[in-house]
Amino acid sequence: MISSLQRLLEQLLDLIYPERCAVCGTTGSLFCAACCSRLTPYPPEAAPMGLEAMLVAWLYGDEVRQAIHALKYQRRRRMALLLADALADDWSPPPGDALIPVPLHPDRLAERGFNQAEELARRLSQRWRIPLCRQGLIRERDTGHQARLGRRARQSNVAGAFFWSDHRPPPERVLLVDDVLTTGATLVACADALRRAGTHEVRAVALARSRAPNRRAQRTMSVLQ
Numbered sequence: 001m002i003s004s005l006q007r008l009l010e011q012l013l014d015l016i017y018p019e020r021c022a023v024c025g026t027t028g029s030l031f032c033a034a035c036c037s038r039l040t041p042y043p044p045e046a047a048p049m050g051l052e053a054m055l056v057a058w059l060y061g062d063e064v065r066q067a068i069h070a071l072k073y074q075r076r077r078r079m080a081l082l083l084a085d086a087l088a089d090d091w092s093p094p095p096g097d098a099l100i101p102v103p104l105h106p107d108r109l110a111e112r113g114f115n116q117a118e119e120l121a122r123r124l125s126q127r128w129r130i131p132l133c134r135q136g137l138i139r140e141r142d143t144g145h146q147a148r149l150g151r152r153a154r155q156s157n158v159a160g161a162f163f164w165s166d167h168r169p170p171p172e173r174v175l176l177v178d179d180v181l182t183t184g185a186t187l188v189a190c191a192d193a194l195r196r197a198g199t200h201e202v203r204a205v206a207l208a209r210s211r212a213p214n215r216r217a218q219r220t221m222s223v224l225q
């Protein structure tokens with residue numbers, strides 16, 4: 001009796017508040033299958049200096065941009081789960097002993113209530129069966145919004161912003177997780193902090209890269225082939 005009442009209540013709630021796709025508004029799912037199918041794989045690209053390798057899943061198209069916007073700014077936390085699932089459906093894990101999310105500064109964490117990179121890393125940890133290491137790496141300086149800074153300015157802005165705070169050394173092979181990368185300066189700064197504390201290999205996993213792929217590198221590759 002209680003369970004049938006519960007089901008009825010859930011159906012009523014679904015009718016009143018049907019879940020809508022954060023991208024196209026279709027009823028049924030927070031990130032619908034049609035929008036998910038329009039995600040465009042990111043072409044393989046050399047990792048920035050300081051990283052062994054980098055897995056960027058998709059080009060920063062409308063679907064990814066709006067989905068990440070819903071996650072970060074509308075605080076639709078469950079979106080992290082759907083995006084991490086979409087990534088894990090298509091990609092096998094790079095080699096690593098632990099997943100470490102790029103940390104937020106404590107002020108930003110208090111503002112948003114959660115770290116989107118940690119939400120992604122938690123789900124990837126379940127899917128890939130790689131331990132999640134969410135303590136140790138700390139962002140001690142608030143680097144503010146990097147969006148309007150050029151490559152050089154980004155590098156000096158985040159250099160030294162991170163450190164390893166645990167008395168135990170960090171894992172030997174780390175997979176850093178972030179939502180979007182641009183120049184990769186933040187990931188490189190995290191990798192520096194980890195290496196200083198004893199990590200040997202650092203690879204990175206991100207949903208998307210918010211600029212066009214490096215054309216010059218692609219041209220060089222096609223000349224070499």
Ligand SMILES: [Zn+2]
Pocket residue numbers: 021022023024025026031032033034035036
């Ligand atoms: Zn949709």
